[in-house]
Amino acid sequence: TEDLKYFYPTSTLVTGYDIIFFWVARMIFSAIEQTGKAPFDTVFIHGIVRDEQGRKMSKSLGNGVDPLEVIEKYGADALRFLLVTGNSPGNDIRYSEKRIEACSGFANKLWNASRYVHMNIDDHDVKNELPSVLTTEDKWILSTLNSVAKEVNENLGKFELGIAVQKVYEFIWDCYCDWYIELTKARLQSDGEDAQNARQVLLYVLDQILRLLHPFMPYITEEIWQTIPHEGETVMLCAYPTFKPELDFPEAAQEMQRIMNAIRAIRNRRNEMNVPPSRKAKIYVATKFPNTFEDGQAFFVKLASASGVEVGDSFDIDGAVTIVTPDAKVYIPMDELVDKEAELKRLNKELEQVKKRLAQSEGKLNNQGFISKAPAAVVENVRKQAEKEREQISLITAAIDALK
Secondary structure: OHHHHHHOOOOEEEEEHHHHHHHHHHHHHHHHHHHOOOOOOEEEEEOOEEOOOOOEOOOOOOOOOOHHHHHHHHOHHHHHHHHHHOOOOOOOEEOOHHHHHHHHHHHHHHHHHHHHHHHHHOOOOOOOOOOOOOOHHHHHHHHHHHHHHHHHHHHHHOOOHHHHHHHHHHHHHHHHHHHHHHHHOOHHHOOOHHHHHHHHHHHHHHHHHHHHHOOOOHHHHHHHHOOOOOOOOOHHHOOOOOOOHHHOOHHHHHHHHHHHHHHHHHHHHHHHOOOOOOOOEEEEEEEOOHHHHHHOHHHHHHHOOEEEEEEEOOOOOOOEEEEEEOOEEEEEEHHHHOOHHHHHHHHHHHHHHHHHHHHHHHHHHOOHHHHHHOOHHHHHHHHHHHHHHHHHHHHHHHHHHHHO
């Protein structure tokens, strides 16, 4: 028949490893016997979904999950995303409520990012195309998007679905939401050409994100895509993002990476010292790349709570916190960050509390009665807790030494 000629043979069969012989092999034998042709040229073998403890789902164990109930609670996109993120050929997937909550949270993150874009483009005539003038952060996000598109296409071609979707996830969450959106906020407070350029890049990258993510989360991506300026009826029919040589900006990407490494390190150190974001401090940057850090001063003010930035070859500042990155050495005067005496008092008190908890944990581990009678999982949890407490003591001690 015409239908048989059109649809047969197909290209790929997706199946679990548990029915390779009972279903796949018999399909091939039967098809070749009846038609002389194999019914497909590729078999993609995935694992099975197990419960949180790694057990196979069954009626007797009562550990099955009704996908309709999951969809009702978290949405179909979250369930699809969960199944793909843990997917590697032949390996089983563990279903857990916490993981699907995280997938639902990712959908919310994307939705909120789209709201931010709408908030900044709805009252302006913004075209879904790139501007002629791009800043360093624009080039960085576009170059990163370009690399991700290239890698994702390669992964999909090799059926590495879990790796592909993880790269899309990291780009959306880490690069677009946590960094680029934050970097655009100061620019969007003005009404000039730079603000309009930022709007166009925001919109363009969002459009490309929706295309990249659509095979994995089709409903939310279609919903958002229909609300932004676009051509065509559905995102499903849009060209999938591929590598574009004209959007490859390795030098700008490297410059932004230097700045981001420094900002990330400053944030981590401030967090370790419990310095509130509202407390500003001047930072001094010793580096071999002065132009990069001079141009990025506004980023440090916005994202690293800097009251000012001074860039030079070297600095000699007494009583300063020193932060080292691959491309710079950052100094922050201690008295601008914390009340030294109050912080030392707080850290010493916390150190005593952690030492007490460690003594309790070690007491259990040295008790042969506990080791022999307690379930193995409980003993292992106590061991992990003791190790965590030792790490805390090490970190707190280092913080105290830094303040002395």
